[in-house]
Amino acid sequence: MRKKIIAANWKMNMTLGESEAFFETFLLELGEDRKVEVVVVPPFTALAKVGEILRDVQTVKLGAQNMHWEKSGAFTGEICAGMLRELFVHYVVLGHSERRTLFGESDEIVNKKTLAALANSLRPIVCIGETLAERDGNQVEAVLEKQIRGSLAGLTADQLEETVIAYEPVWAIGTGRTATPEQAQAAHAFIRKMLAQLWNADAAAKVRIQYGGSVKPSNTASLMSQPDIDGALVGGASLDPRGFAEIVQETRKLLA
């Protein structure tokens, strides 16, 4: 049984004060239930603060939005895995489509980061997904296959099982336009089939695949009830503590 994982990707939002205010409300709304794994991914500047808030909290894990693959050195503006570990970070989002399109991250770069994260006991959340032009051109499977082969090259089956994949169709991110549950399920099933082919069926059955792209409380149940959808990576709707808690509650309800 794959444990569902709901993550809040705050992107370049939330000051220290706003982060604190978020958790005052969110932790009350969330309660103690641990059926669903919950991850909050603040900007780097709020990691230490949020880590402090979560120190004695068992229900929420900490994630980071990016990292560099080298251990240390002359990489102005970058942050390495060891620095994240020091702040008790568990997960790191890699290859988000905004990183790929706005900051030039290739599959090769995402691959280096993924291997470095795993080597440092961080669990990568590796994002993949097609653009609207690629979907309209019937390229969805070809694009996903290329991203999987490139971003996850060289992982052992054990490492693959530690990795979370986020399927985020670029046209659904921040647009209010969600993939239908059927479209998302079809992409997730394809991703799992590729993983079985490239690694093995057992590892593929264990990998969690999140959906991301305009997830909100009202569409959570229909997406999360699909057999190959194992969670959500939530952007905009994760900035509202009540709304994000509701997304977790909707997911828990499906497991009750």
Ligand code: PGA
């Ligand atoms: P969104 O973002 O929920 O605002 O569409 C999702 C993401 O980019 O991870």
